[in-house]
Amino acid sequence: MSASKLVSLRDAIARVVPDGASVCMGTALEAAIPFAAGHEIIRQGKRDLTLIGPISDMLFDQLIGAGAAGRVIAAWVGNVSAGLGHNYRRATEQGEPHPLAVADHSNLTLSLALLAGSLGVPYIPTRSLLGSDIAATNHDFRAARDPWSGAPLLLVPALRPDVTIVHVQRADALGHCHAWGPLGVTREAALAAQRVLVVAEEIWPTGRILADPNLVLLPAFKVAAVVHEPWGAFPSPLQGYYGRDHASFAQYHAESGTFEGFRAWLDRWVLGPGDWPGFLGLLGPERLAGLRPRRRLPSEPLDYGV
Amino acid sequence: MSASKLVSLRDAIARVVPDGASVCMGTALEAAIPFAAGHEIIRQGKRDLTLIGPISDMLFDQLIGAGAAGRVIAAWVGNVSAGLGHNYRRATEQGEPHPLAVADHSNLTLSLALLAGSLGVPYIPTRSLLGSDIAATNHDFRAARDPWSGAPLLLVPALRPDVTIVHVQRADALGHCHAWGPLGVTREAALAAQRVLVVAEEIWPTGRILADPNLVLLPAFKVAAVVHEPWGAFPSPLQGYYGRDHASFAQYHAESGTFEGFRAWLDRWVLGPGDWPGFLGLLGPERLAGLRPRRRLPSEPLDYGV
């Protein structure tokens, strides 16, 4: 087997996310959003990224406000607690901090685009978005007819992100990882990607991960780097590890209402701390402890015996 | 929640598999093949079934010889230990016991057909089978061009089996079930089906199955019946429960070389015993015990805690 891919988040982002890359994040919808990785992308001043993800709950808004994104391919960009994303609005309406190209999707079409990418096929047809203006204004789509029935179809072209970043419950140093809870487009996005950055809540020995090969998310040869970053999905929830910190979403929404307010938020919570443990230190241990599960709900083991 | 769907195999086959139905089986390739269900289909004298499956290792050959099948949609029909399937040859070459229509697939195209069915989309394109005579002689496929690049593509139309029969390690009485080991096309085939028959090695309380909702194979509302039939995949293997009984495959191949030989095999092993426990009784407990795993290899639990 290959060598350890375990690196710091700083090194991982420096190496795996070049300027101009297409980066898929937030693949489990409102849960397991890789905020730690997103903040490090901002700290390293990455530019001209294409952000790909279904709904992105607040993370894309932060990256857009920080000037990291040139294009967004998404079904929804905002703040699930509060609705609109102020930076997304400023970028698209006023070009602040700079203009942003938007390719609108629905959750279904984004899922099919990544599924097509994971299968290595050029597109998948659907009847969703027929008659929707999304199909008219996102020129990546194509109208077609079902060659059997003649019925109208929309062809959704494959997406193959340069990088998919996932936050998972546990991984080994080689890149084998376990993720559970609703998966959204996580598996498709990981398999469609050219390379995957795995950020893990816990690092486990390989034998304990491979004791359940059915739960392994993707083959490790697709994994470019593994990062151990506890609480790395905060303030989004991670099943079995922590709940959602709703206050963070509300506070961000309130403080990012003006660009100056957003810059102050960014200085305080992202640029100031310098790294993720620094950010967690600002929150304080009690706030984090309050998000820990109160009950354990363990699953039954599977027997792979021979 | 709904009422128990637990019924005998006899009742399940009588109710869920009408004459003329399309039935998908053998979805995990060489493992977890629902032989118990197949034998019951034979005993009930079902006719004109369309058999759907990737490779079917011996089961389809038995159903064809018994006269249950009018059509086969498969990538491979035979006996993995021995190669050719004698009944498949007799039916296609000599129309014995009656003619059989064959729609050839590859494992990839069958997988895409069921995936398309599970997604509710009419087809998925691929570059596999371009230049293969399979694409020319199976008229279900259609040649096309990639509307973006102009490159040749093969369109694989969706398959929606009337019934998919799966053999799983454990299920509850409502139809929630856990399957592990290589899945082949199992999930796609279950989700693509109009209804699913779950045959389970063990019946567990609902709470213990739902303790791992990520491992649940499909939503229970798709499950028409649940059958408790231990050893129901014998002589194919079931991870954690039993290995493959290679001798059964070799013996079947030797004895089914003539149609008379096959009829004698059928009388002895399928029609004679009357039901699956009767069949297992013929084998004897020592033969079965010898297939049990010698080592347990349990996975690590997942915590769904809140």
Place this chain on the structure above:
Amino acid sequence: MTLGPTARELMVAAAAREIRDGERVFVGMRLPILAFALAQRTHAPAALGLFENGLVRAAPADLDGTLYTMSDPPNVAGALWSTTTANIMGLLEQGGVDLGFIGGAEVDRYGNLNTSYVGDPRQPRVKLPGSGGGADIACLSRRVVIIMPQARHRFVEQVGYRTSPGHGDGPGWRERVGLPGGGPATLITTLGVFRFDEQSKEAVLASYHPGQSVDTLRAATGWSVRVAPDVRETPVPTDAELALVRACDPQGVWTR
């Protein structure tokens, strides 16, 4: 003494009544998640909730607070299935979802919704968050219920951008463009309830909430409102129903 229902609590109760027992319902978040919980605990105990993150649930989440998102851990624990968006959306495109709830920033008389752009999409005056799964639910559910706050500038003659198609420009439109689902059946607002007419496909006022009237509804709608001959006041939830709704939103995050 129980406080009387807020407009949003009335909406939740009205939405719950749209759910029939045994139905598979694409739930979404906010008010519909409360409506699903209410229906499940009253007349529709066999209803199933589907969530686009990959969840299927029967019983509503076991909570001691508010469910902010469908991915909050209490919504996962006790789920019947936890899977992928593609698998859930596959059930939707197969035609296996009876009812879907959606909302938007703008709606028109044919139930088309805009959740994308106000103004020219190339240079929008307001960039809204987008479809999420809303457009998929609108396109593919057998039946759609729209829930949104009512205001004249949001209830427009024709939406500027059709994110989630309703009945398009009227009868026959969905068939023409190839949409398989049945489209909007009901529009539940902060002021009343509209039902989409089977023939004309137009939203017809079926009831006004307590304190409202046909006139106040007309004043808050940007198209000329057709009124059902049997228009009446929206039924008020019982105290028991109200208690159930409030148990799911104890801080009133979504309903106050």
Place this chain on the structure above:
Amino acid sequence: MTLGPTARELMVAAAAREIRDGERVFVGMRLPILAFALAQRTHAPAALGLFENGLVRAAPADLDGTLYTMSDPPNVAGALWSTTTANIMGLLEQGGVDLGFIGGAEVDRYGNLNTSYVGDPRQPRVKLPGSGGGADIACLSRRVVIIMPQARHRFVEQVGYRTSPGHGDGPGWRERVGLPGGGPATLITTLGVFRFDEQSKEAVLASYHPGQSVDTLRAATGWSVRVAPDVRETPVPTDAELALVRACDPQGVWTR
């Protein structure tokens, strides 16, 4: 004293030499599974095996007997990934598989394989089991190695049915029909080893097994055999290699 290698053991050793370290190999069953195990334990410890049932493995299965199928429990225990056929085939169609092994009942000089029908497909003289995953591997792997027993009636001028496309009718054919993979590189038989010429795409005899000669190979081939200028005897596996092969097939199920 070690018994000398059988023809099939020579094939396994030759097939193992086709696997480069670190490559992702679509393994299949029978002889290739033994070749993968041999390569993994000698010169290619970082090679990965992919199986169409949904498995990825590094180390060969831990066995005290023969692996009859890729789905036998020992091939699952210790796997790096256990997933679906679609996920594995997706890696293949993405171009992520370096090498695939296939076999068939008939082969021609361009490496096209027939595993479907002898005679008219509508009224076949012999119905063969079919493609399985063979045609997919032939179409989509970067490089293909064919392994099959050699006999004149199986090594034909042109296959009657092209299940798994090789180089079609010669140079440029794969590009013309749209196949992304590189097609057959090597044909390993019970009698010798052919390599497909980069220009002409024809199978050229590279080596004959001990006891064979160019003449015996010619006699057992249904097309006029081109012979490489440096044709030689196939290298015999070392005793250590033979011991490794025999450990994987102790009863000689596949190799005797």
